[in-house]
Amino acid sequence: MTDKKIVFLDADTLSRDVVLRSPDFAHEWTNHPATRPAEVVSRLAGAEIAVTNKVRLDRQHLHQLPALRLVAVAATGTDCVDKAACAELGITVVNIRDYAGITVPEHVFSLVLALRRNLVAYRDDVRAGRWQEAGQFCFHDHPIRDLAGSTIGIIGEGALGQGVAALARAFGMQVMFAAHKGVDGLGPLYTPWDDVLAGADVLSLHCPLIPATEGLLGLVEFEAMRRRPLIINTARGPLIRDEDLEIALDRGLVGGAGLDVTMPEPPAKDSAFMRLARRPDTIVTPHIAWASVEAQQTLADQLVDLIEAYAAGAPRNVVSGEF
Structure with missing residues (x-):
């Protein structure tokens, strides 16, 4: 049996603490820490299985890779892959599912709590000597708001949205799942x-x-x-128009933002996103909501499971359509 050639295009997107076990079939596995667009075709030449987290696989790449039969996305979102081209070329696309149900909701509430209680501002004040200047046991330069009794709107009712809802209810919040934009009558x-x-x-x-x-x-x-909400995005950057969010913050239409994603990643130094990152009413993290050690290990284990399932002729987590 000929060894199956497997190439991971951006292996450094997983922490060094993660153990990526060897698949249980004859194979040749190559890890590249990162891959530039111009390197995609040469690195995947002759490969039957491509593994990518965020490296884009466009139509122009895929048409030059006749041996490619499987794209295993080491994430849930598959917007980095031209799925229509894969379908035309008979390339199966699979993705990771249900691995981040703890880490992402916990990150969401880390951002929410830090913003609602102005933790970053108070930390910076203490470092700057404001506590000593106050001359008493506390000071009240920034408003602090409880979560109990407030309302969270969740856009997306999948596993992550449900996980956020469970934590929100534990904090005593009211939960609303948003109907799709422009669509009514979707149920209770x-x-x-x-x-x-x-x-x-x-x-x-x-x-x-x-x-x-x-x-x-x-x-x-x-x-x-109407309620100057906090905007939290741990999904995908282009869901929000960064320039419009900047205007909304300036005008007081929203009360703050916690952002873990943008496009491209990393963002350009002069981008609207980086202007948002420097604001006192915004907390930005570098796309790490998903990245607890526990979640990454679950992802790595599932990734190899999916590759083994494909090799056994029974692929799982096959992606179709736009998802």
Whole structure:
């Protein structure tokens, strides 16, 4: 039996603490720490299995890779792969699922709590000597708000959205799942889109990036928000128009933002996203909501499971359509 050639294009997207076990069939596995667009075709030449986390596989790449039969995305989101081209060429696409149900909701609430309680501002004040200047046991330069009794709007009702909802209820928050934009009558789980915008104190995004969701939150949506909510995005950067969020923060339409994602990653130094990162009402993290050691190990184990399932002729987590 000929060894199957497996190439991981961006292996450094996984922590060195993660153990990536060897598949149980004859194979040749090559790890590249990172891969530039111009290197994709040469590195995948002759490979039957490509593993990518965020390296893009476009139509122009795929048409030059006749041996390629499987793209294993080491993540849930598959917007980095031209799935229509894969379908035309008979290339199976699989992705990781249900591995981040703890780490992402915990990161969401790390951002929410830090923003609602102004933790970064108070930390910076203490470092700058403000406590000594106050001359008493505390000072109240920044407002602190409880979560109990407030309302969270969740865009995306999958495993991550449900995980966020469970933590929100534990904090005593009211939970609204947003109906799809412009769509009513989806059932009792959903609150109409406009009602979520108007009624949320926190708005958290957990939907995939597809053409229908790109630019989901822009200035029109921010102007419809009545309670100056916190905007939390741990999903995909293009769901939010960064320039519009900047305007909304300047105008006081929203109360703050916790952002873990953008596009491209890393962002350009002069981008609107980096201007947001420097604001006192915004906390930015470098796309690490998913990245607890426990979650990464679950991802790595599932990745090899999926490759083994494909090799056995029974592929799992096959992606179709826009997802």
